[in-house]
Amino acid sequence: MKPRCFFSTFAAGVIAFSLTGPPLARAATLPTGVWVREGYELSIAVDGIKIPRFLALGPDHTLFVSVPKEGKIVACRDRDGDGSYETQTPFVSGKLPATILQGMQWHDGWLWFAQLNSVSKARDLDGDGKADEEVQILGPDQLPTGARGGHMWRALLIHRDRIYTHVGDQTNATDEPIDASERRKIWSFALDGSGKKLFASGIRNTEKLAVRPGSDEIWGVDHDVDTMAAKLEVDKQLGQPITDHNPSAELNHYVEGGFYGHPWIVGKNQPNLNFLSEPKLIEYARMATVPEWLMPAHCSANALTFYRGDKIPHAHGDIFVAQKGGWNATAKVGYCLSRILFENGHPYGELKMVNFLKGGTEILGRPADCTQAPDGSILFSDDFGHKVYRLKYVGK
Numbered sequence: 001m002k003p004r005c006f007f008s009t010f011a012a013g014v015i016a017f018s019l020t021g022p023p024l025a026r027a028a029t030l031p032t033g034v035w036v037r038e039g040y041e042l043s044i045a046v047d048g049i050k051i052p053r054f055l056a057l058g059p060d061h062t063l064f065v066s067v068p069k070e071g072k073i074v075a076c077r078d079r080d081g082d083g084s085y086e087t088q089t090p091f092v093s094g095k096l097p098a099t100i101l102q103g104m105q106w107h108d109g110w111l112w113f114a115q116l117n118s119v120s121k122a123r124d125l126d127g128d129g130k131a132d133e134e135v136q137i138l139g140p141d142q143l144p145t146g147a148r149g150g151h152m153w154r155a156l157l158i159h160r161d162r163i164y165t166h167v168g169d170q171t172n173a174t175d176e177p178i179d180a181s182e183r184r185k186i187w188s189f190a191l192d193g194s195g196k197k198l199f200a201s202g203i204r205n206t207e208k209l210a211v212r213p214g215s216d217e218i219w220g221v222d223h224d225v226d227t228m229a230a231k232l233e234v235d236k237q238l239g240q241p242i243t244d245h246n247p248s249a250e251l252n253h254y255v256e257g258g259f260y261g262h263p264w265i266v267g268k269n270q271p272n273l274n275f276l277s278e279p280k281l282i283e284y285a286r287m288a289t290v291p292e293w294l295m296p297a298h299c300s301a302n303a304l305t306f307y308r309g310d311k312i313p314h315a316h317g318d319i320f321v322a323q324k325g326g327w328n329a330t331a332k333v334g335y336c337l338s339r340i341l342f343e344n345g346h347p348y349g350e351l352k353m354v355n356f357l358k359g360g361t362e363i364l365g366r367p368a369d370c371t372q373a374p375d376g377s378i379l380f381s382d383d384f385g386h387k388v389y390r391l392k393y394v395g396k
């Protein structure tokens with residue numbers, strides 16, 4: 001059944017928040033024209049954080065929000081449990097913006113967090129909401145090369161006493177042998193930083209890793225390459241009819257020893273058209289693990305969360321994906337939160353849940369990360385609108 005579209009006209013109510021002083025009254029409303037799937041309610045969970053990126057839940061339902069441009073992680077509290085977070089406290093601060101605070105996970109009493117060249121953990125000992133003990137677990141000597149190029153957002157996952165981390169290709173598609181760089185790979189370490197092991201390779205830019213509920217499987221969404229047919233689409237009057245739709249963005253199940261194709265192979269074992277003269281092209285295609293699910297080219301699927309709750313019907317084990325929207329497609333794609341449906345551990349369909357593209361052209365938001373709130377709703381950050389939204393199932 002085709003979902004009924006409607007435009008939000010309701011206000012989220014009054015958001016009261018404080019940075020350091022008493023709560024401030026502040027009216028926060030949804031941007032006009034955001035589409036929300038029927039049966040769901042969208043509201044503003046956190047307002048007033050400039051360019052929020054990644055999210056993590058801590059004890060007592062604290063929501064941690066990374067703010068890379070300001071070199072800090074903000075701890076947000078929803079004291080009355082109504083889905084609106086009233087207080088914001090800088091939990092970690094003073095990091096250089098160039099080191100890009102990104103991946104976070106609460107584990108064993110600490111907030112673990114990744115920067116470009118490090119993985120650290122911090123905790124608050126005196127209960128004032130600010131971390132006072134910080135330990136660096138991995139440093140530049142153990143992690144891939146430093147601040148050069150793009151895709152420097154470090155993923156971080158702690159699972160079964162291992163740290164998993166990844167930084168993407170330093171360019172759109174660097175033409176270098178698989179072993180030439182420690183980028184484009186997932187590495188794992190013991191929790192004390194020892195025992196470095198290669199986990200998977202051929203990955204362009206996967207900013208978040210997640211474990212499928214009831215399994216030890218590690219999954220992630222990988223950004224597709226840009227300008228894939230640039231060598232063919234040379235007549236500017238003809239536009240970019242191939243690049244506009246290729247290659248698809250990928251949802252991958254990353255396995256130990258797996259190779260995921262980048263930069264030579266894209267999507268379901270298709271050649272990157274800029275690498276047709278690569279002598280090992282077919283060898284790479286034979287090696288590559290194909291994605292479990294494909295999303296539209298240039299949607300910029302940025303981060304995911306598996307749903308582990310029971311408040312959204314039939315959603316346990318499904319994935320929610322934050323799609324920021326990319327620059328390389330002629331018509332805008334992405335700018336949404338989607339849900340990828342799973343059955344027997346594999347995806348079989350995708351639903352758009354929230355659409356921030358008004359009339360196909362006007363950008364109202366760019367979802368960067370998502371996570372499941374303690375009450376079973378979905379929280380997702382918008383680094384365009386400087387908000388964290390809450391999507392709650394309300395019926396039907």
Ligand SMILES: [Ca+2]
Pocket residue numbers: 078079080081082083084085086
């Ligand atoms: Ca509240």
Ligand SMILES: [Ca+2]
Pocket residue numbers: 124125126127128129130131132
């Ligand atoms: Ca403290």
Ligand SMILES: [Ca+2]
Pocket residue numbers: 202222250260261262265266267
């Ligand atoms: Ca791939």
